[in-house]
Amino acid sequence: FGVRFGDGKPSIDTDKLRGWKETVVKKLTGGLGAMAKQRKVAVITGVAQFADPHHVEISGPDGKKQVVRFDQCIIAAGSQAVKLPFLPNDPRIIDSTGGLELEGVPGRLLIIGGGIIGMEMAQVYASLGSRITVVELLPQLMTGADPDLVRPLARRVSKRYEAILLETKVVRAEAAKDGIHVWFEGKNAPSEPQMFDRVLVAVGRTPNGKRLAAEKAGVNVTDRGFIPVDEQQRTNVPHIFAIGDVVGQPMLAHKASHEGHVAAEAASGMKSYFDARVIPSVAYTDPEVAWVGVTEEEAKANGIKYGKGTFPWGASGRALSLGRDDGLTKLLFDEENHRIIGGGIVGTNAGDLISEVALAIEMGADAVDVGRTIHPHPTLSETVMFSAEVYEGTVTDLYVPKRK
Numbered sequence: 182f183g184v185r186f187g188d189g190k191p192s193i194d195t196d197k198l199r200g201w202k203e204t205v206v207k208k209l210t211g212g213l214g215a216m217a218k219q220r221k222v223a224v225i226t227g228v229a230q231f232a233d234p235h236h237v238e239i240s241g242p243d244g245k246k247q248v249v250r251f252d253q254c255i256i257a258a259g260s261q262a263v264k265l266p267f268l269p270n271d272p273r274i275i276d277s278t279g280g281l282e283l284e285g286v287p288g289r290l291l292i293i294g295g296g297i298i299g300m301e302m303a304q305v306y307a308s309l310g311s312r313i314t315v316v317e318l319l320p321q322l323m324t325g326a327d328p329d330l331v332r333p334l335a336r337r338v339s340k341r342y343e344a345i346l347l348e349t350k351v352v353r354a355e356a357a358k359d360g361i362h363v364w365f366e367g368k369n370a371p372s373e374p375q376m377f378d379r380v381l382v383a384v385g386r387t388p389n390g391k392r393l394a395a396e397k398a399g400v401n402v403t404d405r406g407f408i409p410v411d412e413q414q415r416t417n418v419p420h421i422f423a424i425g426d427v428v429g430q431p432m433l434a435h436k437a438s439h440e441g442h443v444a445a446e447a448a449s450g451m452k453s454y455f456d457a458r459v460i461p462s463v464a465y466t467d468p469e470v471a472w473v474g475v476t477e478e479e480a481k482a483n484g485i486k487y488g489k490g491t492f493p494w495g496a497s498g499r500a501l502s503l504g505r506d507d508g509l510t511k512l513l514f515d516e517e518n519h520r521i522i523g524g525g526i527v528g529t530n531a532g533d534l535i536s537e538v539a540l541a542i543e544m545g546a547d548a549v550d551v552g553r554t555i556h557p558h559p560t561l562s563e564t565v566m567f568s569a570e571v572y573e574g575t576v577t578d579l580y581v582p583k584r585k
């Protein structure tokens with residue numbers, strides 16, 4: 182993978198590591214290309230804009246233009262990273278796309294934005310040896326995620342990163358020969374400007390709806406660039422559909438591909454609808470943070486009568502044997518019928534484990550369904566079963582006073 186153990190001390194060969202990453206990406210994108218061919222899908226490379234409700238004009242990479250007629254169309258134009266206007270134009274100031282290029286390992290890296298992308302990119306570069314500073318406007322990392330789940334991640338990274346500056350923002354930056362000089366303002370702002378070798382901006386993404394000349398097709402686009410759709414992913418023009426980041430939050434690949442299925446099926450005349458109850462979120466950090474359905478904060482804000490079952494991984498044999506008992510599994514239940522309405526997991530492989538909670542919600546499972554499903558021992562997946570048992574008051578792997 183590009184990690185070398187020469188004279189006992191591990192070192193990182195970024196060229197080799199990038200090569201490995203590119204091989205993986207090529208396999209996936211090449212596979213898509215090959216499957217498109219097998220399915221007789223023509224792929225045209227270029228930038229498309231609508232000409233009218235049945236034509237797009239495509240400018241190819243060679244500058245040549247062509248017009249393509251369509252009976253139906255699915256817009257999947259995605260989003261782009263939000264830019265901070267006061268930052269100078271400098272190759273050392275990058276977004277997540279630039280971060281994934283893996284062009285060397287900066288000594289000191291500033292990440293602007295402590296959302297999912299910021300925390301994931303911080304993880305990557307911390308692992309490669311960069312000294313990391315994260316600056317986040319709000320009082321919590323990854324706002325929207327349950328604070329109970331973010332805490333173990335924050336605890337782990339705050340020991341490893343140089344600084345995590347919450348409730349703070351960048352107000353000015355200057356590109357100099359020796360580095361990027363950055364001025365901060367806010368609760369935890371350093372009094373002096375700081376110098377970084379690279380700055381990665383991850384302050385959100387904005388939809389590409391305004392870049393398509395959609396008005397020529399009569400497709401509505403909001404002021405912010407989103408394209409509104411109905412439950413079949415149809416825009417206001419019934420033969421034009423839209424999916425993914427361009428139709429709204431959450432901007433997640435698995436939401437987009439699900440919507441793609443719905444749109445393609447609806448376009449072919451099937452009665453398909455987007456009727457998924459929940460969309461899971463995962464931050465691929467270490468530990469991973471994953472959640473699905475109602476969060477405790479949302480339940481409180483919306484006056485939902487809920488109960489919860491929480492299982493600390495310190496009581497999981499598998500987590501202990503992995504040396505990673507810093508995790509937590511938490512399930513929320515509807516107090517009236519004990520059905521599971523949400524869940525969150527922080528810990529190793531949380532992103533894989535959350536699918537069971539998503540399935541339980543989709544199937545309308547209750548705490549007994551989950552708690553009485555025999556889970557293999559010793560696994561991390563047991564923590565989902567145990568959390569349901571904690572809620573029911575039947576758990577034996579942890580002492581919890583019985584529910585009245």
Ligand code: NAD
Pocket residue numbers: 265293294295296297298299316317318319323324349350351383384385386431432433462463464465
């Ligand atoms: P985000 O909105 O999740 O987080 C941006 C963060 O930056 C927020 O916490 C915000 O408070 C902060 N911020 C904004 N302006 C700031 C400023 N001037 N100074 C300091 N902090 C500032 O956006 P993101 O992390 O860039 O991600 C964009 C989208 O991509 C999200 O919808 C995310 O879910 C999606 N995404 C998800 C994954 C994943 O699920 N693993 C991976 C990549 C992208």
